[in-house]
Amino acid sequence: MGRFSKMHGLGNDFVVIDARADAVGMTEARAQAIADRHAGIGCDQLILIGESDKADVSMRIFNADGSEVEACGNATRCVPLFVGRDVTIETKAGLLDAKAVDGGASVDMGAPRFEWDAIPLAYAMDTPAMPVSWEDLPAPAAVNVGNPHVIFFLDDLDGVDFERLGPLIEHDPLFPRRVNVNFAQVVGDNHIRLVVWERGAGLTRACGTGACATAVAAIRRRMMAGPVTVSLPGGDLLIDWAPGGTIRMTGPATHVFDGEADWSRF
């Protein structure tokens, strides 16, 4: 039997497996089966914590559809709680530094990237205001914070059909590796309301990298200066960034329960 912890960051939930203790042969099919909310354990992302020769631990991230991805902000905040101390974390997006704070963690998420081929996009264009759109959505911004994000700043999020527009944009050929789709509304000085359609997971209660990408896009467009409070359906994150620097994300992390499972059944 293998052990796991169920954890979440603002309701974005994870099955976290300590692969240092338990070697789990993870495949996309197995990750998808574990994440299934009806036939599996159920989660937005499956997280594997492993050994690293570059950092205290490594972290692999699988979306609910089984795809392995580079970054997950909310899961990164869960790692100090899972490991029991401040940690450096090796990810596909680089080395991250996560420190426990009261009720959660504060993480240096690294520097954002803005070049069209770093997002990546299918062809060259400006990324602060991309000369493209879908239906009556305004020109979006694109930011890579380890993983790819597109951000739409709207006057009002009420009435937006996230479940129709999210997958339409996620799978648009403009994004060769698909994309996380952020719908944002500025609701005050340094305050953004945000709903995220996540690549490979759909609508989630919160997306940490989405909050980082959206705050960075707003600062880059000079709509506000950091630190920015980002209010997601699951709660608030504080994001700080200044041009040329790295992104700091601070917010809650929650341990729900520990369980056991026979991974060979998935």
Ligand SMILES: N[C@@H](CCC[C@H](N)C(=O)O)C(=O)O
């Ligand atoms: N929920 C995460 C992001 C998880 C990965 C994302 N869906 C992707 O495919 O890049 C977060 O909190 O950042």
